[in-house]
Amino acid sequence: MSEPGLVPVPARRERLRRRRRAGVLALVVIAGALTGTYLLHAAADADGRIPAAVHDPDPDTGTAGAEGEGVEGDAPGDAGLPPLLQPSPAEPPADAATDPAVGPPASYPETGPGTFGYLTGAGPTLGWSGELRRFRIAVEDGTGQRADEFAAIVDKTLGDERSWVAGRQLRLQRVPRQDIAEFTIYLATPGTSEQMCALGGLATEKYTSCRLPGQVIINVARWLEAVPHFDGTLAEYRAYAINHEVGHQLGMGHELCPGPGRPAPVMQQQTYGMQGCTANGWPFLDGKRYTGPPIL
Template sequence: MRIRTTVTVLVLAVIAATAAILLTRPVAAPTPVSAPETSPAPLAAVRHPTEPHRPAPIPAHGSGTFTVDPSAGPLLGTAGRLRRFHIAVETTVADGLPDFTRIVDETLGDRRSWIGDNQHRFQRVPANAAADFTIYLATRDTAYRLCRAGGVNIRVSGVPYTSCRRTGAVVINYDRWRLAVPDYTAAGTPLATYRAYVINHEVGHELGHGHVPCPGSGRAAPVMQTQTLGLRGCVANPWPDKDGH
């Protein structure tokens, strides 16, 4: 019994000594954790990666059929001869009838356009009303056929490249509508500027205006200059001047 008691006392003494050492040993501080600079977004707000936006492809071949805007537009201009027109978009193109109609109306209704000299007025009329001419938006091959039927060849290096005017029709090439031309894009000129130019240029032919050259390097290109084929040193300009150039 005395031996067991001695062993027990020794064990208790060792435990007590160990506890005393642990209590007096310094304890390292916990490593701080950096808080995020901003609170994490709620799960519902986390957006998964998506494919980058890709513009709709530009078809070279179209259906050859057109949708004519069924609505009537506002009277554009305050004085001069009134010319009524239809808007027709090939069913194959992606932009759609409403956008093309809006841009044509805005362009021809701008006081910088042909109505500015008070000699011309325009009005879009529905499909069932008589019109003096039609403004078409057509894929390049369809544009070629429409223009060629009026005796106009729009090919450049074998590709239907430009737009045209033939009797009773202004034909806008969808390639140019979507891509503009190198001289415009190289200068950072907005696509909307080219679109205004090509509408005013081809409608200018409908009004009886012919082509004119660049008047000099650094000057504004006349709207009846063939800007699609090069600015020739002139600066892009989509609007007619007071003399119809």
């Protein structure tokens, strides 16, 4: 029996399958109409913070400090798609619960307290050359997820030779909260992530992740379950979620599938549909930057 306030995994999956019904044509038409709003993000102050109803303890005073992080990198273009206009999923491939790399997904609350624990200590420098860009890690209290485990996956992903550092134009490093950083990567419950993303005008319906200036918000539901139509492992979806949202922070826009049967570009909105492409979580393939047609 599930604990009070927790959503059973089978029920969540059935609900997600119902929400994905629609045609790929509708997705492309609506995405084309809405992607022009991508730059309409909430204004952030010099520290990359936005006024928020979601607070976490200030590291120095212990008082609440307004700080939120952003959507499935998915800006208003994908956040605004109505649930009945989503692409119809194919039969889901391997069940995420059987992915040996990550184990079965855990239960999580629909909405958490809106407070975050920050990982202390610095991580290794990721990459080989270029400007050093620093980030923080924060996990919402009550998600059942550990900040150190989340950070380990983030570090491994962003330091991979297929990730953004492969271009040798930048390096990345995780730093503690008290250090200066360009952005923070948050892991938040569906309800809290929706509130945080909404501060920047993004309507996620508790479903997608998002990115706002200086803020990358990963929805814990997607982190634990991926999406039914994603024809890859949960580990691959997690790599996609991180690289997609961080890609937005680095200035990358959305892209389309370059052709049926080809890997999806990491900046394609794979959470909403594959458009005939196959799952891919990486911006560099075979040592080269892999892209698709930009959404203009």
